[in-house]
Amino acid sequence: GAVVSQHPSRVICKSGTSVKIECRSLDFQATTMFWYRQFPKQSLMLMATSNEGSKATYEQGVEKDKFLINHASLTLSTLTVTSAHPEDSSFYICSARFGQEETQYFGPGTRLLVL
């Protein structure tokens, strides 16, 4: 199956700093990438959808100025958590899809801990 990577796998930062998470599709061109957030022992919640070369579409309740998403190429999307606070600590997972294919391929996730 298709491979999606995320970097870093784990990050610890101080409150008030910004953190960038990368999501790459390694062996296919991802026309659409998705960012999810997962709290401990809970399900994944969709944060935003991004299409290459256009602005991301955010889900209701997700602050677009806090969670900056850039999908500059067909193989790379980045999520930047700006001015991170402890409540932003979570597991962030990206997924990628080619064209209108139904299947999303998920990255391994990035665990963010804000102190």
Place this chain on the structure above:
Amino acid sequence: AQSVTQLDSQVPVFEEAPVELRCNYSSSVSVYLFWYVQYPNQGLQLLLKYTSAATLVKGINGFEAEFKKSETSFHLTKPSAHMSDAAEYFCAVRTGGGADGLTFGKGTHLIIQP
């Protein structure tokens, strides 16, 4: 709006016993349905998907699921559980034709007892 309900937060089964993880969905339009598995501290791996072809879908690791429109269900089954099946399982739905992300259920933790 679409939603997914996984009725059981955890399901314990004995090794080699059959497994059934329940999933019900609600949607006013046609749907694509998915089952994903998540091992601790890892991302999600696709087990199988329903895309309006055959209603009985076979996936990896011996799992299968049957789409029942009249019951709005897509339960995941396996005839014989292995210790390596212990994980979190998520059912997800996506409506057809759009570019939307997936809506996930809350997950079911499958516990394998020796």
